[in-house]
Every structure is written in C-alpha cells, then in structure tokens.
Amino acid sequence: MSLYSIYVLEYGFVPEYHKSGVVYGAHNQGYVKLPYCYAVIKGDNWAAMVDVGYNDRDYGRYLGDLFDVRNWRPPHDVLAEIGLTPEDIKAVFITHAHFDHFGNVEAFPNATFYIQKKELQEWVWAMSLPDRMRWILSGIDTGDILRGVQLARDKRLVVLDGPMENVVPGIDLHVAYDSHTFACMWVTVRNDGQAESGDVWVLAGDLVYQFDNLQGASEQLKIDDLYLPVGLATGSQFNLIMATEAMMKQVGYEARRVIPVHEARLEHTFPSRLTKHDLRVSEICLGGDATSAV
Ligand SMILES: [Zn+2]
Numbered sequence: 001m002s003l004y005s006i007y008v009l010e011y012g013f014v015p016e017y018h019k020s021g022v023v024y025g026a027h028n029q030g031y032v033k034l035p036y037c038y039a040v041i042k043g044d045n046w047a048a049m050v051d052v053g054y055n056d057r058d059y060g061r062y063l064g065d066l067f068d069v070r071n072w073r074p075p076h077d078v079l080a081e082i083g084l085t086p087e088d089i090k091a092v093f094i095t096h097a098h099f100d101h102f103g104n105v106e107a108f109p110n111a112t113f114y115i116q117k118k119e120l121q122e123w124v125w126a127m128s129l130p131d132r133m134r135w136i137l138s139g140i141d142t143g144d145i146l147r148g149v150q151l152a153r154d155k156r157l158v159v160l161d162g163p164m165e166n167v168v169p170g171i172d173l174h175v176a177y178d179s180h181t182f183a184c185m186w187v188t189v190r191n192d193g194q195a196e197s198g199d200v201w202v203l204a205g206d207l208v209y210q211f212d213n214l215q216g217a218s219e220q221l222k223i224d225d226l227y228l229p230v231g232l233a234t235g236s237q238f239n240l241i242m243a244t245e246a247m248m249k250q251v252g253y254e255a256r257r258v259i260p261v262h263e264a265r266l267e268h269t270f271p272s273r274l275t276k277h278d279l280r281v282s283e284i285c286l287g288g289d290a291t292s293a294v
Helices: 058-066 075-080 117-127 131-137 142-153 237-250 264-268
Strands: 005-018 031-043 046-050 089-093 112-116 157-160 164-168 171-177 183-190 200-203 216-218 223-226 272-274 280-285
Touching: 005 075, 031 183, 031 264, 058 142, 089 164, 112 117, 112 142, 112 183, 117 131, 117 142, 117 157, 117 183, 142 157, 171 237, 183 237, 200 237, 264 280
Parallel strands: 046 089, 089 112, 112 157
Antiparallel strands: 005 031, 005 280, 031 046, 164 171, 171 183, 183 200, 216 223, 272 280
C-alpha cells in the first residue's frame, strides 16, 4: 500500500515562453506553454508541499507580469481542488529560491520550511553585489529572501547542509549544487516506505522543467533519449546533467517517475482535469485508500 498521494497543482501559467528558456541552446525554436505549479504530498492527516508558488502582489506581481503569468490563483483556491487548505500544510520543501517557488511562504502559517544552507546564504551574498552584476538575481524577489531569514528567526526554517534521508518516513531530500541555482533540492518519495524501494517518485524542482530535459532527442547525434539541460543555470549545465542522471538512477531509469512541474503535458501521462480557472490538477499517484481528486 502506498504511503502518500502526490499531486501537481497548477496555480498560473505563461502561455508562450521561449523554448530556449526551457531547453538550453534551443534558439529560434519558438515558444511553449510554461505552467507554474507546486506539488503536494498527502498522507494520513499530514500534508507537505514542494514549493509554494508566489504571491501576486508587490514585487511578486511585478515578476509575474514580467514573465506574462496568466490565471494566477492563491493557494486557498488551488489546494481546495484536492480538499486541503493552506493551514493543513505541515512541511514545505523549498527546491530553490526563485520567486515562483519560494514567493508565498506567508500563505502557510502552520508549515515548517526546509531549504539548503548554501541556497539561502548565497542569495544573501548575491544581493550584496553591485547592480551591474544583477543578472545573477534573475527570477529572485529579494523580499522572499528576507522572508526566509525571518522564518529562520521564528524557528520555522530548517536549514539543511546537504541531503537528508527520511525527513518524514519515506521522503528523502537531495541536493544539486551550482546547477539551476546555488543549491537546488529535489525530493524522492519512496512510496512503499522501503529503503530499497520499488515505488520511487522524484519531484525534480527546476532541475528538470519539461520532458524534453529528460528525454530530448538529437538528430545530429542520433540519440533519442538525451538529457538536455534547462535554459537557466546560475551554476553549470554540467551539474544539471549530473543531477538528471542522479534522479533517473533513483527511479531505475523509468523516466515517467521523474516529475517536472513546468510541464504542460503531464496530462498525457497522469490522470488530470482542468479547474474552473483553467488550471490543471494532475494526480501522480494515490496513497492508501485515498479517492481520486480528478
Ligand atoms: Zn527556478
């Protein structure tokens, strides 16, 4: 019996995002839809999230407008689709500090947040650099970093210095340093609870945006299943490829078990439905005797 249900919940989307942002080097290849989502891991009387989206006000709204995000809805509306409220969320695993992942911590009053030490520290350092180096802060709302520091002050932030097994039973946190950002976390759910699990799901954060990053293709190289790094890296494409290999190894190279949350095509792989706000609910797996939300 599975321990957890896992959902990917869309809270907004960019209708046309340049493909070279999704796949490194895909210049002049047009645009793709880029959903903005968070994941929910739901057990018996306990629920966690992987990332929290952003809040559509102040600088969060500015960035949302800059990236042309449509149909933004607050967590209260989005979580209601699977029968939860923001107050039900007990833990949040922050994959990285970009605004669309770390921009709404205030919406979750009962949650303890987990982030990597290097991720928080290095963004504080980056904020201190001269404005001519501001590209480094692409996708960052500096207010989110301050709110993260405040969470630490309030003893609601667990600052991890590396990976952590069994943060709760069956859930492990991993790190990819100097990849998409300084210290990107990714999450594995061993859904049978076994150490050598045969039922592993990986929540990839932004180490993988879409299926193309896992199973791209190269006509020149004549390779069908080619890892292609995402278009934005504070660190290196090399580290993105190495992180992809680590994730694929965790799932026995069964690519559908690595879940990208900026992927509009999850509906082809998993049961899903659209809400009245035209946002998609994707049901990755169902735990125990949970009934389907789609
Ligand atoms: Zn990101």
